[in-house]
Amino acid sequence: MRISTKYWTLLFLAALIAVTPFFFPSGYYFRVGSLLFVNGLAVTGIVILTGYAGQISLGHAGFAGIGGYACALAPVHWGVPPALAVVLGAAVSGVLAYLVGRPILRLKGYYLGVASLGFGILVAMVLNNERALTRGPDGIEVPDLGLRGLLKDWGLNLTNGEFWYVVTGICLLIGAWIALNLHSSPTGRALRALHGSEVAAGTVGIDVARVKLQAFVISAIYASVAGSLLALQNKFITPDVAGFLHSVEMVTMAVLGGVSSVPGAILGAGVLTLLPQVLTVFAEYEQLILGLVMMLVMIFLPEGLVPSILRRLRGRDE
Amino acid sequence: MSLLEIQGLGISFGGVRAVNDVSFSVKQGEIVSVIGPNGAGKTTLFNMISGVYQPGAGSVALSGEPVTGMEPFRLAQRGLSRTFQNLQIFQNMTVLENAVTGFHLQERGPVLADLFNLPGSRRRARQAEEGARALLARVGLERAADREAGSLSYGSLKRLEIARALAMQPKVLLLDEPAAGCNAVETEEIDHLIAEVAASGVAILLVEHDMKMVMRISNHIVVLDHGEKIAEGAPAEVSRNPDVIAAYLGTEAEHADG
Structure with a gap:
C-alpha cells in the first residue's frame, strides 16, 4: 500500500510539472517554475532532517552557498566542468556537514539549531570577505552548464527558461523519489523513531548520533545541489544564497507545507515562491500578507498544509 | 549461567543516595522481580542497568561480559532490551x-x-x-x-x-511496570506473555506494583527500600520477611524499631 502511495505522489508531481507549462501565459513563468523546483529540492532535504529525524538546522543556506560557489569557482580556477562542480560542491558540503554535525549531534535539544546557525553565518562571512576568490558581496558570474548547447546540436532546441524548467523539474523528481524511498526504509524508520523518542530509539539498538549525522549529511547535499542549480540557471551568484534569511526561508517553506511530508514541503516551497510573484500587485503589503498567511496556517493547520488537510479528509472517510 | 549479573550497583543524585550497593543476578529463563515502595529506587536501578544513567558504583555484566555504563544502543546490540514505566512509544x-x-x-x-x-x-x-x-x-x-x-x-x-x-x-528483558494501568483481563494477558517469553529462555527482570502478579510469576524477588536491598528470595519467603512487611506497612513499624 505504501509503495503505491509513493509512486502516486511521484506520478502526480511529474504530471504537474509536465502539464502546467501549457497554461503559462509567457516564457517568464518557466523561470518562476524552475525557481520553485530548486526551492522544493532544498526543502525536501529539510524534510529528511527536520520532518523525519526531528532535528532543526538554521544554517542550511551555508550548504547552498557552498554548492553555488563550487559552480562559480571550480570551473574557472581548476578547470572542472560545471556539471562535475555540482558533484564537487555536494561532496564538500557532505564532508563539512559530517565534520560540523559529528560533535553537535551527540547533544540533545536545540544545539544543532544554534550551531548550524553559526555555521551558516560563517560561510556567508567567508563568501563576503574572501574577495580575492569570491569577489565579495557583489557576487560572481557562473559559467554555462553547456548542456543546452549540446541538446541543440542533437536537434532539441529549448529556450533558456524551458531548459532550466526541465532540468530542475527532473532534479526535484529524483530528490523527491530518494526522500520517499528513505521514508519507509530501515534508515528512514530509524530517523522517525528517534524523532518520536530518542530514549526508545536507543533501546532498540539505533545508534542515534550516527543516524542523525546521516540525515544531516543527506540534507546538506540536497541544499548544496539546490544552490548549484540556482547558481547555474542564474549564471550569477551572490553571498546572499548562504545568508541567514535563506536558511530561515527553507525551514519556513517546509513548515508551511508540512515538514513531515515530501509533497507538503514542496507545496510549501510552491506557495512561498509564488506568493511574492502574485503579491507584487500589492507590493507594499507583500510582507504583511505573507506573515498573515504563515500565522493563519500555523494556527489552523499546525502540522502544515498537506498533513492537516489529509488528516481531515481521512477523518471524514471514517 | 546468569545472563545478567549486578554487583554493588549504586548512584547518588546531588548527595542523595538513590540506590546503594545492590547485587543480584538473573539466569536464563528466570523471572526476577524487583519490588519496593514508591521511591525505593526501582526505576533508577533499571535506568542504570539499561545504560540510561551512569552508575556511580558497582558493575553490570551481560552474559559474563562487563557492560557497566554502556550506551543503551550498545546494550541492545548485546541482547538487552527494556520497556518503560511511562511508555516510550513512537507516537509519530x-x-x-x-x-x-x-x-x-x-x-x-x-x-x-x-x-x-x-x-x-x-x-x-x-x-x-x-x-x-x-x-x-x-x-x-x-x-x-x-x-x-x-x-x-x-x-x-x-x-x-x-x-x-x-x-x-533479547537475551535479557527488563520490564518496568508492564501491567500498570491495565485492567484485570489485560494484566492476565501480559502475565501469560511474560511467562511464555521466560519459558523460551529469556532472562526477565521485572518491576511491578501488582503484588498478585509478582507472587504468581516470579522465581525470585529482590526487595528494595530507600535504595537498598532489604531482602531477596523466593516469593513465599519474601512475603513472610518482617523487614519487607515493615517497609510496605509504613513508618509506624520503622519508628517502633528505631
Whole structure:
C-alpha cells in the first residue's frame, strides 16, 4: 500500500510539472517554475532532517552557498566542468556537514539549531570577505552548464527558461523519489523513531548520533545541489544564497507545507515562491500578507498544509 | 549461567543516595522481580542497568561480559532490551512501524541502498515487516497494525512496547511496570506473555506494583527500600520477611524499631 502511495505522489508531481507549462501565459513563468523546483529540492532535504529525524538546522543556506560557489569557482580556477562542480560542491558540503554535525549531534535539544546557525553565518562571512576568490558581496558570474548547447546540436532546441524548467523539474523528481524511498526504509524508520523518542530509539539498538549525522549529511547535499542549480540557471551568484534569511526561508517553506511530508514541503516551497510573484500587485503589503498567511496556517493547520488537510479528509472517510 | 549479573550497583543524585550497593543476578529463563515502595529506587536501578544513567558504583555484566555504563544502543546490540514505566512509544508512527523498529538491528543496512530503494533494502524492510506482523499477532494487536500508535488504548500500548522489545530477540528483558494501568483481563494477558517469553529462555527482570502478579510469576524477588536491598528470595519467603512487611506497612513499624 505504501509503495503505491509513493509512486502516486511521484506520478502526480511529474504530471504537474509536465502539464502546467501549457497554461503559462509567457516564457517568464518557466523561470518562476524552475525557481520553485530548486526551492522544493532544498526543502525536501529539510524534510529528511527536520520532518523525519526531528532535528532543526538554521544554517542550511551555508550548504547552498557552498554548492553555488563550487559552480562559480571550480570551473574557472581548476578547470572542472560545471556539471562535475555540482558533484564537487555536494561532496564538500557532505564532508563539512559530517565534520560540523559529528560533535553537535551527540547533544540533545536545540544545539544543532544554534550551531548550524553559526555555521551558516560563517560561510556567508567567508563568501563576503574572501574577495580575492569570491569577489565579495557583489557576487560572481557562473559559467554555462553547456548542456543546452549540446541538446541543440542533437536537434532539441529549448529556450533558456524551458531548459532550466526541465532540468530542475527532473532534479526535484529524483530528490523527491530518494526522500520517499528513505521514508519507509530501515534508515528512514530509524530517523522517525528517534524523532518520536530518542530514549526508545536507543533501546532498540539505533545508534542515534550516527543516524542523525546521516540525515544531516543527506540534507546538506540536497541544499548544496539546490544552490548549484540556482547558481547555474542564474549564471550569477551572490553571498546572499548562504545568508541567514535563506536558511530561515527553507525551514519556513517546509513548515508551511508540512515538514513531515515530501509533497507538503514542496507545496510549501510552491506557495512561498509564488506568493511574492502574485503579491507584487500589492507590493507594499507583500510582507504583511505573507506573515498573515504563515500565522493563519500555523494556527489552523499546525502540522502544515498537506498533513492537516489529509488528516481531515481521512477523518471524514471514517 | 546468569545472563545478567549486578554487583554493588549504586548512584547518588546531588548527595542523595538513590540506590546503594545492590547485587543480584538473573539466569536464563528466570523471572526476577524487583519490588519496593514508591521511591525505593526501582526505576533508577533499571535506568542504570539499561545504560540510561551512569552508575556511580558497582558493575553490570551481560552474559559474563562487563557492560557497566554502556550506551543503551550498545546494550541492545548485546541482547538487552527494556520497556518503560511511562511508555516510550513512537507516537509519530503506525503500530506496525513501532514493532518494525524492534527489528532495527536485523534490518539496518547501507544508507545508499535505502536511499535508492535497492532490492537489498526492500528485502530487509519486508522481512522486518513480516516479523513485526507475527509479533503483533502474538500480543493481540494484529488488527491495529495500520493505525497510528497514538490512537491505541493504554493497555494496548503496553503490549506494543513489549512486542517491540521482543522483536529484538533479547537475551535479557527488563520490564518496568508492564501491567500498570491495565485492567484485570489485560494484566492476565501480559502475565501469560511474560511467562511464555521466560519459558523460551529469556532472562526477565521485572518491576511491578501488582503484588498478585509478582507472587504468581516470579522465581525470585529482590526487595528494595530507600535504595537498598532489604531482602531477596523466593516469593513465599519474601512475603513472610518482617523487614519487607515493615517497609510496605509504613513508618509506624520503622519508628517502633528505631
